[in-house]
Amino acid sequence: MNANPICSWCHRHAETPLHVLFTCSFAQELWDRVGMQEVLGVEDTTTVLQVFQQMFNSSSRSKKVMLGLFCWSLWWRRNSWVWDRKIVSAFGVQSMALGLLQEWQSSQEELGGGGRNRASSANRQWCKPPEGWIKVNIDAACHAQQGYIGIGSVARDENGQFLRASGRRIQGRWKPREAEALGLKEALLWVREWRTSKCVFEMDAKTVVDAIYGDGGNSYFHTIIEDCVDILHHFHEVVVVFERRSANKVAHVLAQTAYSMTDHMEWIDIAPDFICNLLSDDV
Structure with missing residues (x-):
């Protein structure tokens, strides 16, 4: 494939995993918006794995979860633009990550540890929001x-x-x-x-x-x-x-x-x- 190595959003830097997830101007807008400024000072020589290791060693469990969800949503947003020319704002990326968390927690409520069958899900009850929400x-x-x-x-x-x-x-x-x-x-x-x-x-x-x-x-x-x-x-x-x-x-x-x-x-x-x-x- 004749792929363009330059970031499809900022058009200024090579599109490395580190750039897409942390150093691109759009990614930095998201991290600032969600209050995770710890990742804004990432150096170009740092690897994605090193960023995760640093965050996982110094963050709470909930923050670790959100780090993964935000990264996944950033990559989804990148693909939406590259393949479908669909623009998703920083708010949209944030909402997708929070929505994924909400859906996962709702599914855990349904399973209740022992698991329910599909028939019971048709009679779904209200599910609690995440802690603090x-x-x-x-x-x-x-x-x-x-x-x-x-x-x-x-x-x-x-x-x-x-x-x-x-x-x-x-x-x-x-x-x-x-x-x-x-x-x-x-x-x-x-x-x-x-x-x-x-x-x-x-x-x-x-x-x-x-x-x-x-x-x-x-x-x-x-x-x-x-x-x-x-x-x-x-x-x-x-x-x-x-x-x-x-x-x-x-x-x-x-x-x-x-x-x-x-x-x-x-x-x-x-x-x-x-x-x-x-x-x-x-x-």
């Missing part, structure tokens, strides 16, 4: 004939304990995917008021999650998605993930309940009885 489940319910939608969000910590819940009714004859995108936007604005790091936003609208990491478009739906991406940049560590409705039922009930609301309503610290009952069945 919160998970915000989001859903929207359309009521086109009445000219409004209901949006519900519920936040829980790493132990599955209730933190806050939010419900809102929004006027307009929105299409389902626009309603789900508005649900994400409202949840992001709501959470940003009281927390801006280590947040998993989980929803059962795969179209919306895919659009967050996609190339964009010209529809009104994509305008809402662009607003969501702009808001996500205000968070330090954040990921948006897709999950089936069976694991998102609390937010779904809140979205249905929001039909009867005339204004934004929030519950903090003490949840109404019906939320407590839902949470006890969901975890």
Whole structure:
């Protein structure tokens, strides 16, 4: 193959493994963004193995895990550009790594040490976020004939304990995917008021999650998605993930309940009885 030896992103240096993962301007932007400045001073004579050895000897277990996930996501991003000319931002690479971690931890929750069969996974329950993180489940319910939608969000910590819940009714004859995108936007604005790091936003609208990491478009739906991406940049560590409705039922009930609301309503610290009952069945 007549391969170009120069980095396909910065076009200034030879594309060595060390350059792609650590010394390229894009890689350095990512490491700075995720707070792992230890790898920013890597010398050109250093090998990738030496970087890993140094990090593994001086870092916590969680940091070692993220180092591997970020490196894998950087290489995936490199291939996406070289072969498909698909641009992925530093935020996209970070989100992919955090999403992989979330999926892995969810699978461990499902296995529960002894392993469950595939049939049981169809009845999935809510899975806890990583240690130190919160998970915000989001859903929207359309009521086109009445000219409004209901949006519900519920936040829980790493132990599955209730933190806050939010419900809102929004006027307009929105299409389902626009309603789900508005649900994400409202949840992001709501959470940003009281927390801006280590947040998993989980929803059962795969179209919306895919659009967050996609190339964009010209529809009104994509305008809402662009607003969501702009808001996500205000968070330090954040990921948006897709999950089936069976694991998102609390937010779904809140979205249905929001039909009867005339204004934004929030519950903090003490949840109404019906939320407590839902949470006890969901975890």
